[in-house]
Amino acid sequence: MYLEHVNLVVDDIEQALNFYRAAFPHWHVRSEGSGSWHGKARNWLHFGDDYHYIAFSDHGEGSNRELTGHSVGLAHFAYVVHSVDAVIARLNQAGYPVDKDGAEHPHRKNVYFIDPAGFEVEFVEYLSDIPAERNSD
Template sequence: MTRIEHANITVPDLEAATAFLAVVAPDFVVRHEDRSSQGYRWRHVGNAQCYFALQEPQPGSEAAPALGRYAGVGVNHFGLEVSGLEAMMRRLDAEGYARSYPVQREPGRLRAYFYDRAGFEWELIEYSTDDPAQRYRYDS
């Protein structure tokens, strides 16, 4: 079996990144945090199965040049399977998080896309079936 155990992301603001994850992944907790020998802070936020390793930029570093959405090399978005997506969308809207794409209501799943405060895009997916043929439909 293979699964993603963690993703390491450099974020401009640890607190803002942690606050977003608290909304979209309420079962996630701060597992550990510290300061590296290079001087930047880092934090692991997750549950018993997986986590995001969040770190601040190293002191004196510059932001990477912005690329167009889904253009060039880089991460396009992160996808999280969630429960209670309708209520989660209302909370994200109320807290001012921007939607990046219209809600996708499909047989077997509901998908919503939001940007966090750092501009990372997150796909939130709620499945209504355990049938893989319905969960992972690729209708064109």
């Protein structure tokens, strides 16, 4: 079992793509189109690889959830990557600063960024193949 996709409502698909293309340079636009969602026009796009993707729709209004607050909603989502340092370098080069570093841990490295739509995205690199070590506090 695995998570196939996340569907994010944004106000600007191109801005979102700029961020995620820097994070995942091997991904591509799988499909795109337009239509309406509950009476409002929208464009949509699927960006990913053959097995995983992010679905974007551009009919967002208002701002995203305040990440430092306590409102119900998405706190963050995370991707396992081969090299956190490489992701940081690509995103920094594209103009996106690290929002916060993850906690020091002997078996993983992680970092958090805020994407252009205000979603917090974690990138984690595991330094062990042993689940008890990877998942320890």
